[in-house]
Amino acid sequence: MSQTSAGDQKYFLPRAGLEPLVGILRQRGYTVLAPTRRDEIIALAPVESADQIARGVHDHQDGGRYRLTQADPEVMFEYGPGADSPKRYLFPPELPLVELRVRGNRFIPTSQPPAIAQYAFLGIRACELAAIKVQDRVFGLEGQDTLCADAAEYYRRTRRRALLIAVNCTRPGGTCFCASMGTGPAATEGFDLSLTELRDGFLLTVGSQAGAALGAELDLRAPTSAEEGLAEMKLAAARAHMPRHLDTRGLKERLEQTIDDPNWERVAARCLSCGNCTMVCPTCFCFTVSDSSGLTDGVYGRTRRWESCFSHQFSYVAGSGPVRSTIAARYRHWLRHKLCTWQDQFGVSGCVGCGRCITWCPVGIDLTEEAQRLGRHVPGAGAVPIPKAGGTKEALP
Amino acid sequence: MLAKSPIPKVPPKSRLAVFKFSSCDGCQLSLLNLEEHLLELVDAVEVAYFLEARRRELPPPYDVGLVEGSISTPHEAQRIRQVRRDCRYLVAIGACASSGGIQALRNWADIGDFVGAVYPNPQYIRTLDTATPIAAHVFVDFELRGCPVNHAQLLELVSALLVGRRPNVPTSSLCLECKRRGLPCVLVTHGQPCLGPAVQAGCGALCPACNRGCYGCFGPMEQPNLNSLGDRFLELGASHRQIKHLLRMFNAYLEPFKQASDHHERLEQQK
Numbered sequence: 039m040s041q042t043s044a045g046d047q048k049y050f051l052p053r054a055g056l057e058p059l060v061g062i063l064r065q066r067g068y069t070v071l072a073p074t075r076r077d078e079i080i081a082l083a084p085v086e087s088a089d090q091i092a093r094g095v096h097d098h099q100d101g102g103r104y105r106l107t108q109a110d111p112e113v114m115f116e117y118g119p120g121a122d123s124p125k126r127y128l129f130p131p132e133l134p135l136v137e138l139r140v141r142g143n144r145f146i147p148t149s150q151p152p153a154i155a156q157y158a159f160l161g162i163r164a165c166e167l168a169a170i171k172v173q174d175r176v177f178g179l180e181g182q183d184t185l186c187a188d189a190a191e192y193y194r195r196t197r198r199r200a201l202l203i204a205v206n207c208t209r210p211g212g213t214c215f216c217a218s219m220g221t222g223p224a225a226t227e228g229f230d231l232s233l234t235e236l237r238d239g240f241l242l243t244v245g246s247q248a249g250a251a252l253g254a255e256l257d258l259r260a261p262t263s264a265e266e267g268l269a270e271m272k273l274a275a276a277r278a279h280m281p282r283h284l285d286t287r288g289l290k291e292r293l294e295q296t297i298d299d300p301n302w303e304r305v306a307a308r309c310l311s312c313g314n315c316t317m318v319c320p321t322c323f324c325f326t327v328s329d330s331s332g333l334t335d336g337v338y339g340r341t342r343r344w345e346s347c348f349s350h351q352f353s354y355v356a357g358s359g360p361v362r363s364t365i366a367a368r369y370r371h372w373l374r375h376k377l378c379t380w381q382d383q384f385g386v387s388g389c390v391g392c393g394r395c396i397t398w399c400p401v402g403i404d405l406t407e408e409a410q411r412l413g414r415h416v417p418g419a420g421a422v423p424i425p426k427a428g429g430t431k432e433a434l435p
Numbered sequence: 436m437l438a439k440s441p442i443p444k445v446p447p448k449s450r451l452a453v454f455k456f457s458s459c460d461g462c463q464l465s466l467l468n469l470e471e472h473l474l475e476l477v478d479a480v481e482v483a484y485f486l487e488a489r490r491r492e493l494p495p496p497y498d499v500g501l502v503e504g505s506i507s508t509p510h511e512a513q514r515i516r517q518v519r520r521d522c523r524y525l526v527a528i529g530a531c532a533s534s535g536g537i538q539a540l541r542n543w544a545d546i547g548d549f550v551g552a553v554y555p556n557p558q559y560i561r562t563l564d565t566a567t568p569i570a571a572h573v574f575v576d577f578e579l580r581g582c583p584v585n586h587a588q589l590l591e592l593v594s595a596l597l598v599g600r601r602p603n604v605p606t607s608s609l610c611l612e613c614k615r616r617g618l619p620c621v622l623v624t625h626g627q628p629c630l631g632p633a634v635q636a637g638c639g640a641l642c643p644a645c646n647r648g649c650y651g652c653f654g655p656m657e658q659p660n661l662n663s664l665g666d667r668f669l670e671l672g673a674s675h676r677q678i679k680h681l682l683r684m685f686n687a688y689l690e691p692f693k694q695a696s697d698h699h700e701r702l703e704q705q706k
Contacts (some may be wrong), residue, residue, distance in 0.1 A: 077646070079619040102667070104623045122617060131615035310660045312632035313607065317614030328603045331594050333472065333479040344615055349607035350657040365660060400610075400622045400632045401667045 047244040049258035050265055051233065056088040056114075056240075059203075060160070062255050068158035068201060071127060073120065078106055080120035082127070082159075091161065092117065099212035099393065101402025115161060115235050118211020119392050123166050123320035124159050128196050129173065131344045135327065140336040148337070152192060158201040161233075164222030165214075165392040167204055169320030170197070171228055175384045176323050201248060204232040208272040213393030215282040215406055221390045223276040234269040241269040282393065284406040292413035293378035296370075301411045306366035308401050313346030315395035315403075316372065321388050326352065347372050377409055449498035449597070452484035454518050456504030456511050457538055457566060461583035462529035463487045463503050472590055479597060495521035499596055502575075505531040507538055507566040519573040526592060527569040530582035530685040534654055537582075538566040539688035567688070577602065582652035582685040585637050605636045606657040609649055613640035621648050628668045628681060633659035633691075654686035661695035675703035 051059075063070050064086065074083045075092040085091060094111035097104065097118055109116060137149035159166075174180050177190035179197055207214070207223035216222030225232045230249035233240040241261055244250045296302075316322040326345040331338050345352050348369075353362040362368045380388030389405070396404050453463055467488060469476060476482075483493035500522030506512050519525055527533045535542070541549060542565045550557040569575050579588050588604055595602040605611070609631040613620070621627040621643050629648030631640070635656040642649050655661070661682070668678050682696035 077619050078624045081617060081619075102623055103626070104620075121614070121620070126617065131617075308660075308663045308666075310632040310663055311608070311658060312610040314610045314614060314620070314632070317611060329600070330591070330603065331598050331600070333475045333590065333594050333597065335475070344611070346607065346611060349605075349611065351606050365658060398620060398623055400620070400629075401663055 047250070047253075048261055048266065049242045049244070049253065050239055050261040051242040051256060051258055052239040055257050056091075059252075059256060060085065060088045062252065063158045063160070063201070068156050070158045070160055071124070072160040073115070073117070075106070079104065080106070080117055082120070082122040082124065082162075085160075096209070097211055099214075099397040101213065101396050101404050102399055103402065104397050112237075113235070115205045115207075115233075116209040118207065118209070118214055119163055119165065119394060121318045121394065121398055123318070123392070123394070124157075124162055124170055124200075125173065125320050125322075127155070127157055127159075128170070128200065129177070129193050129323065129325075129344075133192060133342045135340045135342050137340075138338045140338070145338070149339075154192070154195045154199060156199045157196065158203065160203045161205045162202060163207055163216075163392070164204060164225040165216045165219075165390045166320055167202060167225050167228040168216075168219070168221035168390040169392070170202070172321040172384065172386055172388060172390065173197075173323060175386060176321070201252075202229045203249075204229040204245075206232060206234040206269075206273055206276075208235060208276050210276050210280055211393055211397070212281050213396040213404075214280055214391065215284050215393060216391035217277050217280040218282075218284040218286060218406075219387065219389060219391035223280070224273045234272065236265055236268055236272075241265055282396070282404070282406045284389075284391065284409055286387075289409065290378045290381055293374050293409070296374065296413045299412050301408070302366040302370045304411075305369055305403060305408050306364065308403055309348075309365050309369045310400060311348045311350070311365045311368055312400060313348040314398045314400060315405075316346040316348060317344060318394040318398045319376075320392060320394070321376075321390065322346075324352065347375070373405065373408060373412075376405075449480050450483040450493065450496075451480040451593075452495070452497035452500045452522060453482075453487070454484070454500060454502045454504075455487065456502065456515065456532070456569075457507040458504030458529065458531040458536065460487060460503070462532075462581075465583045465586055465589060466501070469586055469590065476590075476593065480593065497522045498524060499593070500525045501528050502526065502532050502569050503529055505535045505538060505566045505568060506563070506572050507541075508562050510561065512563065512572060515569060515572050524576050524596065525569075525573070527575045527578045528584050528589070530580065530652060530654065531566075532569045533578040533580055533689075534686040534692075535566045535568050535571075535688035537685050537687070540683060541566055542688055543683075579604065579637075580635055580653040580686075581637055585639070587639075588637055607636055608632055608656045609634045609636045609638070609640055609643075609653070612636045612638075613643050616640055616644065618643050619646075621646060622667075622671075626671045628671060628673050628678070630664070630681060633661050633664050650681060650684055651692070652685045654689050655691040659691050661691055662698075665695060665699060675699040675706070679703060 060070050069084050071082050072085045072091045073080045074090055080092050093114040094109055096107050096109040096116055138145040139148045177193040179194050204225035206225055210223055229245040232243045244253050324345045324347055325342050327342050329340050350360055353360045355361050362371055376388040483497055506515055530536050546564050550560050554560055592602045618640055622629040627648045630651040631649040634649050634651045635653045637653045665678050679696045679699040682692045686692050
């Protein structure tokens, strides 16, 4: 993958330079969000020091399986994305929208607009940058407003203040397929700074003016050609060892013809309709808005929560009842929206190839496999051989 | 099961009654455990009949009747009919009232054996062969799941009825609550059988938050896929017997759990 113009200024940041970076960000009023180890997962959480960033740990991801193991204590970012993504902070799982009090025959708003945090995401991945770009479109950051304005306001304001420091993936997770989706493993745009981890430091790329200003305060030096070469090699190796693959050529057109595909019933036999895939997906944006009322105090509230198209209740439409009554219908809706109709709606694919829906599916349903199967059924032709999905290569050790 | 009928608006200072059938009192205790909301509650409604809380009994009719417990004796089967007649709006609260509860395990066995084993003079015991949910006997307007019911859902129920809106009680999977909280999935990270993907939300993912699998005290969610989840548990090394026991707990007699546990029992016996 070629570097874009945004990524032409390259520097070397020594490993010890990460701590000052966190310090500077905090001084500037940012809440620094970085991958941390919590219980048995890597979770995006606020950190006060670079020491709190997960290090010396490898992840092992497969369909419905996630494990962490100890690794060289010196290496920092050799794990793929965890269940969380920046979505949790830009589009929070639960957000109070308004609180009202009844005074006589009037409603008086008593709530203040939610405080807008200033987040610096440190160590987010190329796929997550791509996902943010997708949600920027969903919530109307770029161009026209495509979704309910009230719900999008918090996203837009938080997003505009956010600083994005990416880390390129040198060791993809076991369910990753970002290379297929053209979103990784290296960040090419949309970041303020990007880092590629080397043995004793990071190759740092400046991606924006804000990034350049931040870089000016760090103890940087010019990289040697060996360092640049090593970073390139590591990223090329990551690309070559991408454990899963999704053939996107003609995928949208193929999926358009799949309304009656028998494979929907096949996958519905396995699908739990639990909604885990949509919760962990960094681009899924379904939400529900519910009202509450107190017992006696006359206080009424309205809250937004993440919801899922896999929830039967969520497909309930006034006047006609649930519009997607079977698991097959709901899985079909999700997959076709993600890979096909999302493009009609937002002009981009809804999938960034992060693999979360595969890892966190309790029964390990593999989106790349299902998408390969669909639209290949010829009525009356009997069983159709299923193209092998993805490579069989193992993730890098 | 959600009521199809329109939700009546309860007049201010409506009369609340709480009834106990075969149960452990835990759901009534949940009501008493509302603590900081308890004074608000007695302010909002007139507690007309709630023997666990007060001695005074006001005569029916009642606007809202909360029923705890399952029907397991001939006397209860009679009494629930009268309770239904006395209450404008009848809500079954908790696993016993909505599914038959843990005592519904007797439905797979011979009640005579139990009575004989437990009581020195079994001839005095008048009991039914089965323990069944309230909805198996009378029409129920709404059900709150859980063993015990969740405080927030109880408050939501009463608050909603007071202003005449539908209680906001999700029927989707527990996983949605678990993931909103950002908890590590015990099934995916530990390979621990967790019923969460087939269980109705409402508890706020209490057990996964303590690093253990959900054991389904809120009962099956809307359209659970227990076949697939059972297959996954088998892959993870659980036996048919273990899966059967996981399903035959607080909500054993609710149809999806009943069918799936019978299925695993058959397979266990075939082995």
